[in-house]
Amino acid sequence: MTKTVIAMAVAAAVVITLLIFTFATIGNYNDYTRIENLAKAAQKNNENVLDNTRKSIREAANISDKEVEALTNIITGYAEARGGNTAGSGQLVTVGMVTEAVPGISGVKTLQNLQNILVAGRTDWKNAQKDLLEIKRQADNLIQVFPVGTILKMLGKKEIEVVIVTSKETSQNFESGEDNTEWVK
Numbered sequence: 001m002t003k004t005v006i007a008m009a010v011a012a013a014v015v016i017t018l019l020i021f022t023f024a025t026i027g028n029y030n031d032y033t034r035i036e037n038l039a040k041a042a043q044k045n046n047e048n049v050l051d052n053t054r055k056s057i058r059e060a061a062n063i064s065d066k067e068v069e070a071l072t073n074i075i076t077g078y079a080e081a082r083g084g085n086t087a088g089s090g091q092l093v094t095v096g097m098v099t100e101a102v103p104g105i106s107g108v109k110t111l112q113n114l115q116n117i118l119v120a121g122r123t124d125w126k127n128a129q130k131d132l133l134e135i136k137r138q139a140d141n142l143i144q145v146f147p148v149g150t151i152l153k154m155l156g157k158k159e160i161e162v163v164i165v166t167s168k169e170t171s172q173n174f175e176s177g178e179d180n181t182e183w184v185k
Contacts, residue, residue, distance in 0.1 A: 053121030
């Protein structure tokens with residue numbers, strides 16, 4: 001009888017261990033799926049932020065798509081190549097930068113409105129990019145640890161890929177490890 005009790009206890013321990021492992025695996029799988037869905041939504045939101053800014057620029061200035069693109073470049077990296085978050089005069093986005101991107105605009109009120117749209121657009125863009133990177137970090141923390149990551153990969157999960165938009169100059173700086181930009185022109 002003692003051997004039967006011991007065998008039943010061992011069997012119960014094995015079953016409980018398997019159940020714990022199964023429920024932990026299901027929980028981790030579902031957590032990662034939620035993060036994947038969040039990453040997809042955040043990536044789409046990133047596109048939405050840029051699109052909304054382009055539409056705001058177009059409506060405020062009644063300008064061509066090419067000119068909208070020139071102003072959008074200020075949001076996505078052009079201004080960073082001119083001094084990070086500041087440009088020559090120390091303002092976030094200067095009227096000079098706007099008139100340089102779209103020389104045909106001269107009305108002070110229109111220029112100030114565009115400047116405000118660009119500053120708000122850059123802030124929204126920066127925050128959307130940061131949110132996306134945080135989601136990527138959370139996913140990496142889950143899929144790159146042992147044993148959870150190994151199990152998730154065995155179940156077909158892959159690391160989340162996100163698209164972070166940056167300027168050509170910034171990409172070149174990171175490839176070369178050098179920054180030879182003249183910050184003030």
